[in-house]
Amino acid sequence: MKVDPRSKMLLVICISGxxxxxxxxxxxxxxxxxxxxxxxxxxxxxxxxxxxxxxxxSLLLILFLIQCLFTKGGQVWLTIGQLELVSSAGLIxxxxxxxxxxxxxxxxxxxxxxxxxxxxxxxxxxxxxxxxAFMVSIALRFLPLFRDEMQNVITAVQLRGVExxxxxxxxxISMYRTLIFPVxxxxxxxxQQLSIVMEARGFRAYPRRTYLRRLDLYWADYVIxxxxxxxxxxxxxxxxx
Amino acid sequence: xxxxxxxxxxxxYPRQSSPAVTDINLKLEKKxxxxxxxxxxxxxxxxxxxxxxxxxxxxxxxxxxxxxLARYTLAEVGARIGYIFQNPDLQLFCPSVAExxxxxLSRAGQGPQWIKEKVDFxxxxxxxxxxxNSFPMHLSQGEKQRLAIAAVLAHEPEYLIxxxxxxxxxxxxxxxxxxxxxxxxxLGRGMLLVSHDMAFVNKLAERLISMENGRIQSDSERxxxxxxxx
Amino acid sequence: MEVMAAKNLNYRxxxxxxxxxxxxxxxxxxxxxxxxxxxxxxxxSTLCLCLSGAIRHQRDGIMSGEIWLNGKNTRDIRGAxxxxxxxxxxxxxxxxxxxxxxxxxxxFAPENLCLPPELIQERLDYVLDILGITALRYANxxxxxxxxxxxxxxxxxxxxxxxxxxxxxxxxxLDAAANKAVAAAIYKLHSQGKTILAVEHNLEALMGxxxxxxxxxxxxxxxxKPEVILSDRDFLLVHQLxxx
Numbered sequence: 001m002k003v004d005p006r007s008k009m010l011l012v013i014c015i016s017g018x019x020x021x022x023x024x025x026x027x028x029x030x031x032x033x034x035x036x037x038x039x040x041x042x043x044x045x046x047x048x049x050x051x052x053x054x055x056x057x058s059l060l061l062i063l064f065l066i067q068c069l070f071t072k073g074g075q076v077w078l079t080i081g082q083l084e085l086v087s088s089a090g091l092i093x094x095x096x097x098x099x100x101x102x103x104x105x106x107x108x109x110x111x112x113x114x115x116x117x118x119x120x121x122x123x124x125x126x127x128x129x130x131x132x133a134f135m136v137s138i139a140l141r142f143l144p145l146f147r148d149e150m151q152n153v154i155t156a157v158q159l160r161g162v163e164x165x166x167x168x169x170x171x172x173i174s175m176y177r178t179l180i181f182p183v184x185x186x187x188x189x190x191x192q193q194l195s196i197v198m199e200a201r202g203f204r205a206y207p208r209r210t211y212l213r214r215l216d217l218y219w220a221d222y223v224i225x226x227x228x229x230x231x232x233x234x235x236x237x238x239x240x241x
Numbered sequence: 242x243x244x245x246x247x248x249x250x251x252x253x254y255p256r257q258s259s260p261a262v263t264d265i266n267l268k269l270e271k272k273x274x275x276x277x278x279x280x281x282x283x284x285x286x287x288x289x290x291x292x293x294x295x296x297x298x299x300x301x302x303x304x305x306x307x308x309x310l311a312r313y314t315l316a317e318v319g320a321r322i323g324y325i326f327q328n329p330d331l332q333l334f335c336p337s338v339a340e341x342x343x344x345x346l347s348r349a350g351q352g353p354q355w356i357k358e359k360v361d362f363x364x365x366x367x368x369x370x371x372x373x374n375s376f377p378m379h380l381s382q383g384e385k386q387r388l389a390i391a392a393v394l395a396h397e398p399e400y401l402i403x404x405x406x407x408x409x410x411x412x413x414x415x416x417x418x419x420x421x422x423x424x425x426x427x428l429g430r431g432m433l434l435v436s437h438d439m440a441f442v443n444k445l446a447e448r449l450i451s452m453e454n455g456r457i458q459s460d461s462e463r464x465x466x467x468x469x470x471x
Numbered sequence: 472m473e474v475m476a477a478k479n480l481n482y483r484x485x486x487x488x489x490x491x492x493x494x495x496x497x498x499x500x501x502x503x504x505x506x507x508x509x510x511x512x513x514x515x516s517t518l519c520l521c522l523s524g525a526i527r528h529q530r531d532g533i534m535s536g537e538i539w540l541n542g543k544n545t546r547d548i549r550g551a552x553x554x555x556x557x558x559x560x561x562x563x564x565x566x567x568x569x570x571x572x573x574x575x576x577x578x579f580a581p582e583n584l585c586l587p588p589e590l591i592q593e594r595l596d597y598v599l600d601i602l603g604i605t606a607l608r609y610a611n612x613x614x615x616x617x618x619x620x621x622x623x624x625x626x627x628x629x630x631x632x633x634x635x636x637x638x639x640x641x642x643x644x645l646d647a648a649a650n651k652a653v654a655a656a657i658y659k660l661h662s663q664g665k666t667i668l669a670v671e672h673n674l675e676a677l678m679g680x681x682x683x684x685x686x687x688x689x690x691x692x693x694x695x696k697p698e699v700i701l702s703d704r705d706f707l708l709v710h711q712l713x714x715x
Contacts, residue, residue, distance in 0.1 A: 019277040031455075063290075085313050152331045152332075155295065155315065156331060156332040156333075156334060157344075157345075158314075158315040158316045158333075159315060159316075159318070159319035159323075159324055159332070159393075160319055160321055160344055160345045160392070160393070160396060161294070161316050161317075161319045161320040161345055161348070162316055162344075162345045162348065163314060163316040164316070165314075173388070178335075178336070181335055181336065182243070182335075183376070185378060186330060186378070190376075220383045
């Protein structure tokens with residue numbers, strides 16, 4: 001069953017929208033479950049999720065701690081002397097922040113289940129200017145390239161005999177700061193080469209362009225989109241009231 | 242026991258139906274120049290990545306100086322084996338040529354004078370003196386390659402692996418590379434050369450291993466060129 | 472009829488830097504197949520970029536002299552419309568392909584030039600057929616071998632049916648088998664009447680060419696049939712072009 005990328009885009013918008021409105025970890029966890037179920041339904045390799053989320057773990061942990069420590073209220077769980085550290089309101093706030101981010105990231109991954117051509121066509125058929133649509137698609141394409149370059153540099157540094165785990169934190173940070181430069185430089189070089197190639201093939205010759213294939217909406221898409229919209233509206237109204 | 246040994250090694254890339262290398266049994270000596278030849282897709286590069294430890298074998302074992310490779314960290318392997326990527330860009334990451342060669346040398350605990358002498362030595366040895374303060378990305382392909390070799394050699398590894406070093410080099414620079422590699426061998430290091438360029442390999446290799454479809458097809462000794470070169 | 476003419480072409484990166492190209496005069500007749508060769512750094516790739524218009528429209532530097540394509544001065548042709556006059560394929564298979572399928576990659580150029588979908592479909596079928604890559608139609612370009620990628624890159628520029636093809640060291644990064652496949656494709660296109668300018672540092676890469684031009688330090692020093700130059704040992708030795 002082929003689902004139009006526009007249906008998927010709508011799903012992402014609906015789920016992310018709800019995630020921004022909900023404040024309750026329970027509701028957010030349910031949303032997360034729904035987004036994971038959808039990823040599975042669209043045949044996204046669940047194992048890949050780990051790969052995407054791993055770089056975020058430290059960030060999520062920091063956010064959790066900050067929210068937890070600075071939000072007070074409800075039952076107190078941990079004190080040091082007179083200082084209230086962890087309260088139930090704090091735990092709830094922390095969990096909510098983390099879950100919210102997870103939901104948004106997961107639902108965005110739904111967009112990677114369509115080919116970049118379909119994604120661009122979807123945006124264009126929704127009247128986004130084609131330059132912007134291509135820009136988004138190529139930026140998405142560059143993220144893994146950027147990640148690959150970082151991985152290459154880390155491997156190269158280790159192969160030079162430098163044991164990264166044994167490097168002190170202060171030195172490690174300054175090392176990463178110097179290393180980010182060649183990574184950015186090389187990615188930009190690739191971007192420049194790509195732009196030469198694209199222009200040599202006539203990109204942006206004219207304000208419009210034609211397309212070999214078009215996207216059509218089928219009944220499955222209409223069903224998905226109307227269901228998504230109705231459910232979202234109901235939930236929104238329920239939340240407000 | 243040999244410097245590097247592979248026993249019954251097999252490896253398959255994820256999402257590929259057939260293994261990139263199978264049934265690899267190989268012993269490599271520290272001081273020799275060995276060449277691995279074969280067409281694209283024969284598994285030569287995969288073999289080097291397995292030896293250096295970037296890829297873990299699906300089956301079989303790999304040993305480096307008698308210990309299982311799995312027990313070494315990537316840095317520990319890198320200290321013993323210098324790896325030159327097919328694309329030297331992948332291993333150059335410092336703001337200047339001199340810093341690239343000096344990278345990591347401060348860990349040896351020998352002091353700045355020692356480091357300076359080393360850098361000067363390699364800059365001269367590989368004729369990169371004029372580029373001391375240049376940005377590595379601005380060098381030509383051949384120069385970047387020499388820089389990668391210098392930067393790796395500065396750590397005094399016992400052995401070198403070079404993956405397709407002749408790609409993108411013209412006839413003149415290929416000849417130059419042969420000379421540089423002779424110089425490296427003159428510093429007492431053996432190496433493993435992976436190449437599809439037979440003319441290049443014939444000028445250097447003492448031992449020739451050919452691969453096809455992920456298997457070793459032949460493995461023969463040749464009279465060392467080093468002995469009768471002037 | 473001249474398909475391409477470069478007159479008094481000079482190029483340098485900065486006003487005070489040494490010239491990368493100087494006093495280049497070169498003409499290609501319709502249907503001619505010329506190879507430009509020389510050592511690394513002699514300026515052959517820069518020549519390709521100038522002739523295809525990539526230099527001047529996208530890259531900086533100071534270029535003087537004129538370049539005429541199909542009777543039009545490149546100064547008068549809008550950047551992206553150059554794609555209709557000349558197709559250029561580059562050395563690195565990995566930075567030229569960016570679409571999810573080979574079909575999309577080939578359709579990209581005609582779509583940009585607003586060709587109607589039926590015509591795009593025709594061109595697509597034709598190009599896949601003539602290069603023998605119909606089987607790769609729905610493949611993901613990122614998963615192809617080096618040789619296949621270069622064939623797809625070639626197909627992608629052929630889709631606009633440009634009279635002139637410029638090939639910038641398209642075989643340098645390929646092994647012998649892939650080289651054969653790409654060379655065969657080039658010869659086939661030549662036999663179909665395309666005008667081709669190929670740059671290769673390997674003098675023997677394309678022996679079937681009509682002409683071999685040698686560049687040294689930014690200047691064209693010789694133009695002759697490939698067999699003639701390759702049998703001139705003294706010339707090759709003096710200019711360090713001999714393989715041994």
